[in-house]
Amino acid sequence: MSVMPADPHLPVAHLRPPRNWINDPNGLAFHEGHYHVCFQYNPYGPEHANMHWGHFRSPDLLTWEELPLALTPTPGGEDADGCFSGNAVSDGDRMVAFYSAFRTDRWAQPVTTAESRDNGVTWTPRGSLLIPEPPAGATMYRDPYVWREAGRWRMLVGSAQADGRAAALLYESEDLEHWDYRGPFLARTPQPVAPGADTGLGWECPQYLHANGRGALILSVWDPERGPRRTVVHPGREEAGRFLADAPVLLDHGPDFYAPALLPAPDGRWLLWGWSWEARDPEWVREVCWAGLLTLPREVTLAEDGSVRQRPAAELLGLRGERAVTAAGVTSGTAVLGTVGGSFDLTARLEPRGAGAAGSLRVVTSADGAEYLDIRVDPAAGELVVDRDHASLDPRAHGGTYRIPCPEAETTCDDPIELRLVVDRSVAELYLPSGRTLTLRFYPTGGSPWRIEARAAGGGHLGYAVGAWGLRPYTMQGTADAHAHRFRRRSHTEP
CATH class of the missing domain: 2.60.120.560 (Exo-inulinase; domain 1)
Structure with a gap:
């Protein structure tokens, strides 16, 4: 098999595998001494298709190990056509990933889970849906985000509503298994945040940054005709299970940033990675056989004025x-x-x-x-x-x-x-x-x-x-083993 020459545009200190397509960061968690960063990944080419979860972990944000694929579509299963976006939590001796189960024969992407008990090396899918049906009125439903707060588990799911509003839907649970729907955490009609940008008709990849009674909802704007657009943040506060939002603003002012995800670090910091897509024509992407990267990890904080502030992680x-x-x-x-x-x-x-x-x-x-x-x-x-x-x-x-x-x-x-x-x-x-x-x-x-x-x-x-x-480049470990595992599974998963 011929080896492609290295692309001089391939980054050295931004996470991504050496080839093929990646997009949203997923499954961010700290577990058993490691930061875990998963991402939407097509193991077979530089196009948005065949969605799996790729996986890196690190003890220090500088030395990274590429693990085997975390999530792989199950032929004939609830996620047969793709393991789409979500997040992960550390729960005792296990990690639990929550994600959107994609099948081409249904419009919604209902929530399902997978579990790892060996610090992310292998994952066992549940084989059924965790939340089988979206609530009435939803016309888009995807991308669960789960966190623990005040002794309970909480979940947001991105959606669009039949009345034309975008919404982040709230669920709560005592045990990560049985979930009660609490209604829209925030619902908004499109409104301007910058020239050429608004809050959209639907929200993807909701994330909730909160501290000391204040909060910020980070929402990736989706439009049924124009697709993914920009990421906005609504500062505000929660009251009686609803988020009271101030005026939205852009989270990042550049053209190539989308679908960021949060990781609560053990030292109390919030870390964030985003997806930076390509800004070159598809024919060039096909030539070099890779597309997309994850941004640097950023420390994000809530300022006294309610704004979200970002800087590169100190590491x-x-x-x-x-x-x-x-x-x-x-x-x-x-x-x-x-x-x-x-x-x-x-x-x-x-x-x-x-x-x-x-x-x-x-x-x-x-x-x-x-x-x-x-x-x-x-x-x-x-x-x-x-x-x-x-x-x-x-x-x-x-x-x-x-x-x-x-x-x-x-x-x-x-x-x-x-x-x-x-x-x-x-x-x-x-x-x-x-x-x-x-x-x-x-x-x-x-x-x-x-x-x-x-x-x-x-x-x-x-x-x-x-x-x-x-x-300097990241120190990378385990890449050869991860790639071998990936392609051993190819005959079972490639359509």
Whole structure:
């Protein structure tokens, strides 16, 4: 069998198998000393089909072991056409996965379960449905999210309703087996959250972040005609089994982020992974035979004002290698700050100086400067503008300009703009001190090293202080055994 050459856009520090399709993170749990991260996975190609659950686990978020497939469709069973999205919980000496059982002969994706008693290495499906029938009025039903609170188990299921509203439906249980339906936890008609984005006609992958009497519902927006779109968050609080929501906002301001999932860590933190889909044409995806990746793990917190704040998990500082760039100064034109490889972790402090001054941080990926990713300060709008229109010379890569609110950008001198940018070959994750984020994909055609530049604009000066470190790969273990197990099962599961 011929071996495909490595794709230079395949990330080194973002979770995914070396080939084939992945999408939603699923089954996130901490159990017996390990973080478990599962995900929607097609073992047979780079298309959304044949949905299984792939599985990684780690003791420290830096060293990862690829385990055998967690969930596999059962021929003729309730999940015969796919093990779709859900989550997992740690319950004593076992892990229990809750997921959507997909069959093409029914419209709903009812909830079923599987259980592991060997720390995620093998899983036993229940073989029947846990919740066989959606409640009356549901026209979409999928993606259970289960958590323990105040001595009881609770579950949200994403849905759309016949009256045109999206809803997150609430169930409760004493034992994880017998569930009582409590009604909609939150139901909303579509409303705007940003230009071109609203809260949709249905909600997928509901997640509930809560602490100290406050909460935030994280909901992935689905539309029957346009499919998955953006992820929104509703801050608020619970009262008498209903969530009283404030105005929704975007969870991530980039174009390539969807279906995030939460993991409550043993130290009290909430961790979050999201799915970052491809931003290149399908023919290119078929050529390289992989699609999708999981974002970096993010620490998420609820601020006093109710906003959800995100930052890279603290452990990821351990992936920083040698410092590649150390630069500080002021420029009225273009300052070349140094070079980096295709995977790096960068911090920057930008300070436009003078009336009308602006500026940008640019990652130049071609020797002639024609290919670059640009992060511009827009003082008039109080935003950072991330421009990937020139980020790839390959016409099959998608362009676009995206904005992330940055109130500090409205000033000229007193409040410099700080940011952290993590780039891993074809994915860029931008983090601001406010906790806002922007995720996008881009596909440079030039080889590394890449050049970091500070560029002044608007007739003023740009002060800058930039540091960048090479990003080391995750340490991966167990991949060969997991792949062998996967393909031993192929003859039993491939349609």
